[in-house]
Amino acid sequence: MTTVMLFGGQGSQRPGMLHRWAELPEVADHVAEASAVLGEDMWDLDSELSLRGTRAVQLSLLTLHSGINAALWNRGFRPDTGAGHSLGAWSAAVAAGVLEFSDALRLVDVRASRMAAAAPAGYGMSAVVGLSEAAVRSLVAATADEVWVSNLNTPLQCTVSGSDAALDRLRLAAADAGAQRVVRLDVAVPAHSPLMTPARAALEDAVADIRAGRPAFPLLANCSGRLLRDGAAVLSDLVASTDQPVQWSSGMAGVTERGVTNWVQCAPGQSLLGMLRGFDGQFRCWSVDSVGLDETVARWRVTEGR
Template sequence: MIAYLFPGQGAQTPDFLHRLGGADPHPAIHKTLDEASEALGVDVLTLDTATSLASTVAVQVTLVIAGVAAARALADEGIAPHAVAGLSVGAYGAAVVAGAVEFAAALRLVQLRAQLMENACPHGYGMLAVLGLNEREMTRAIAESGAAVWIGNLNAPRQIVLSGSDDALATIRDLVLSRGARKAERLAVSVPSHCVLMEDASIRLIEAARTVRFDAPRIPYVGNRGARVLRSADAIRDDLATNLRYPVRWHDSTVALSELGMSVFVEMPPGRTLTSLAADALPDAASIAMEAGSVSSAAARVRAACRQQQD
């Protein structure tokens, strides 16, 4: 069974929307880009330049566009997921593909989400990925440092992302490296996602989400906050509106998908971080990134992986 994974901020690179589908993009990709441009009132192909991607708004909306476009193109090739999950803003693409919310409505919510996050912490903040310490060790290091940082993402048992100000992240970086962390690197994210600094932004997003129609998903959707399967419209609305405020338990989400019977994990573009994490967490599963190449070649790889898992 196939699970689609939708990446969050940090996966973006300049011109990644232009590279969707390779040298000869699939018609579904063109259609999705046009639909997104109409929904947002801007040519979305102007949003993936290096300059544009300095904006959290541009990053978040283009990531959702890329994921939905790729999923639709695969659908035209006869490939469909049996379950979905998305990391942070990727959850919006997952919800669209699961049939829980319309694409245009999701994009407008994402646009508001990103604007609220930028306004909450416009300068001097970000996120730090730490490899080599577990959650308990990280919690102890944060407490002893006295730095105003928070755990934002639990991507793997020993891959944790912290949120906070530039100064606080610099302080905790030095400490975790002295405590045995193998690596501590800043992400390409200019806001401190998934922590208390997003409290007010989350409250406003909850209010906006109440005006948007949500439906029960057609397939299982695994949420960010609790890493549980969410099957009702209200549960998914709440997950999307509040995930900017609470830590993302991504490793647990991947395990939840496996427990549902998913054995082929396909990462929507851009990037391959989520498939790498899935391969580490579930070595017997197949992990495929759609980062580059044609849609037809990606579909062929998914079919081959499904056959191999059945053998």
């Protein structure tokens, strides 16, 4: 048996998500550390109003993921592989020991702030469901405007990033082309598009003095969909993926071929588990949000024979 720990990205946030886990010591400790590092009260960042901003979303997700992972680790939970989608890849890097939580906070602060500054208003992302990557790329090319294919999530689900006007035009074109649905995502920036290149450049400067640790388990690269076992390679992928498409589909296909049987998504949400329906395989899936910490560890122990 093998277990993959999944960490969702921007769009998986929920108002009050830190407060929901406030009684968990490891989450409270991470919120306190984040507040000290950033010089502000992190408990204020998970309000519905605050989460309209990219910076609050990314920092809150990183803090919650890291606190919950620490709690699982303290209970003996040990995944064989880690995979984070977009911002979630930073959480996965902390979970595997590639980055110290404090370093990840500072870097994600740079990432989120510069992403928001690069496209301050009138931009976002949409998911196109039911069309192939080739079909979506044809629609994007025909739109001939500020819109790009950004995340390749499953064989029949891609996201596109761009201006509000371009996303509206693409939504109509995708519907005419036979898409099952086009969903506007709760993401305020055109992530993983060329518009994010200034944010990537800022990150390249910010990581210059960061020393990456050796991963405790392999991590899935967002840019290539390959498993990485070298800390420097993980850090390089985190930076590069800022303005590059997330190759989630090819990554998940490669991981499933390794015989993975347990897929666990860290809170909040379970969107990444839903994407597994696009792949062949026998999966045992659950989210920490749904079953809690103790049940997560209990299920893992039974299926792994621990």
